[in-house]
Amino acid sequence: EFVTATRSQFGRGGMLTKCSIAHKVAGLGISVHIANGKTPDILLNIVNESAISTWFQPSKKASGTKKWLAHAQAAQATVHINAGARAALLAPGQASSLLPVGVVRIEGEFQKGDLVRLVDETGHALGLGLAEYGADKARERLGQHGQRPLVHYDYLFLTAEG
Structure with missing residues (x-):
């Protein structure tokens, strides 16, 4: 302040x-x-x-991967997440991966291992992560329960705070 x-x-x-x-x-x-x-x-x-x-x-x-993610710049695409996913990712003391059930929209194309930018429904930047699979498969799984994480916690760096 x-x-x-x-x-x-x-x-x-x-x-x-x-x-x-x-x-x-x-x-x-x-x-x-x-x-x-x-x-x-x-x-x-x-x-x-x-x-x-x-x-x-x-x-x-932080792990070497998280340090690299913290300073990475060239995200391939933007993944828009809902309020529930935002709350889960930013919950203090809790390690959470980004699941497809929390994804509402994907802008751009990416492959497995590409860097993606995470934003909430208002477009506020939340962080960066490495995609566990490509954009086509991610779009098929939008909003679905019981699917593998799109971004695993080990490959996720959050820039926003809850």
Whole structure:
């Protein structure tokens, strides 16, 4: 609530971007500090825990695959999911895969192993994942129960929060 997108009299802006990136990196299991780089011995003081800084506590260690997914850019297609799937994927402390029952629409073409972008029904980005099968098979299974996951949890990186 204290970080805004507007520029202040003290700086050139960018604090919102710094915090956003720091949060993303901490989510990958890496400790992040934002501090004044002009302060003498700032790195030593951070290591000694005597620096004034903002610390982003790392979450549990992410797998190499999840780290790669977090920074991947070239999604082949967009998978639109319903509110139930959104709630299941974003539920705290719960590892969920994306099942076809929660998929409402697919934009674009993809094959097994391709990167797909996940969005909710309003178009809000939720994350990225590797498809377990191609777009044709996924379209056949839209909304169906009892099907294999379209994106398995091990190959899913969520960018949104519940």
